[in-house]
Amino acid sequence: MLKNFWYAVEFADQVGRQPKKVTCLGQDFVLYRTEAGMVTCLSDLCVHRGGALSMGSVTGDCIACPYHGWQYDSAGVCVKIPANAEERKIPRKARVDAYPTVERYGMVWAFLGDLPEAQRPPIPVLPEHDDPTFRRVQYEMVIDANYERALENVVDASHTPFVHGTAFGNPDKPGIPDFRIRTGDWSAEADIQLSPPPPKGLWGLLAKRKPRPEYVTVTNGWYLPNLVKLHIRLPIGDLLLYDFNIPLSQDRTLIKIIGYRNFFTGGWADANTRKRIEMILLQDRPVVESQRPELLPFDLSDELHVRSDGLQVAYRRRRAQLIKDGWWVGGDDIITGDVPRRKATIIPSPARRDNPELASAWVHKARNGGATS
Structure with missing residues (x-):
């Protein structure tokens, strides 16, 4: 898992004044909106006990722990001990740790x-x-697999005729012509033929009026740390799926998808679009969950x-560079409890760097353990 990136952790319309627990990189966080509507993200762990x-309440711009009522402002500083x-x-x-937040897309x-x-690396652009x-439209699903396996699955065009069959691919023509990869510091994408x-169902009604092309251009891409794009150019219009593969843990992933289409743009077609997204995920899920080894190897x-694995290879090479640079969630980010022994991930916040005298001043406890950082 990679740290030092912007992670899309929740749909914006799911965050309000009521505290909302989210998990990413194996750590729990709490989200809530201030009176001005700004989103706050804190470590979901009161420093006291x-x-x-996330089980507490919000008053003004502060959140109160449900146990002893300690109140923390949006910077994570305790402002009241009742x-x-x-x-x-x-x-x-x-x-407690407070993490910078941005609401976008x-x-x-x-x-x-x-x-x-x-x-800080930039937030990817969704034009x-x-x-x-x-x-x-938006959709989400949890799968029991590592997020990098889920990420690579989306940019792997050669699996479509076999995993998705005639729903998305063409088993009679599984070949992948050579393609060129466009790379940046934080991304890579390619146009793949x-x-x-044959189109089916609701979308096939309009497509019947148009000649069926021999090939369609699909743009696949990954954007660090965990976003993948699938852009399908259909005879009836463009469909783009942005998959946010949120690592709940090493072996469990929350996939949040934003889908954009420029055909059948009435609200009446939203349910059908979500159904198609769900179908794709349900076809992918058992295959990705069965992959071994469960985690991506470190050695290429x-x-x-x-040749058709070019986007995955580009991801693994960039990942190897970032691991070398210390951006991998490793031993320094994992604490172990003592009675009984349990592990928890703790991602340092900017406040630790900004206040060296406080870098290790506040306490983190592993679930069911007694360790501190």
């Missing part, structure tokens, strides 16, 4: 890492979001690659 802040006498000061250690993004703002000719299946040579 480890209560879950049990304290008025003359007692709040300890400087009384704070209908998603809440949290920066999970401690890099200064100028050094269709502001295009009035496109209609948007696929033989299309540990799995066999062919």
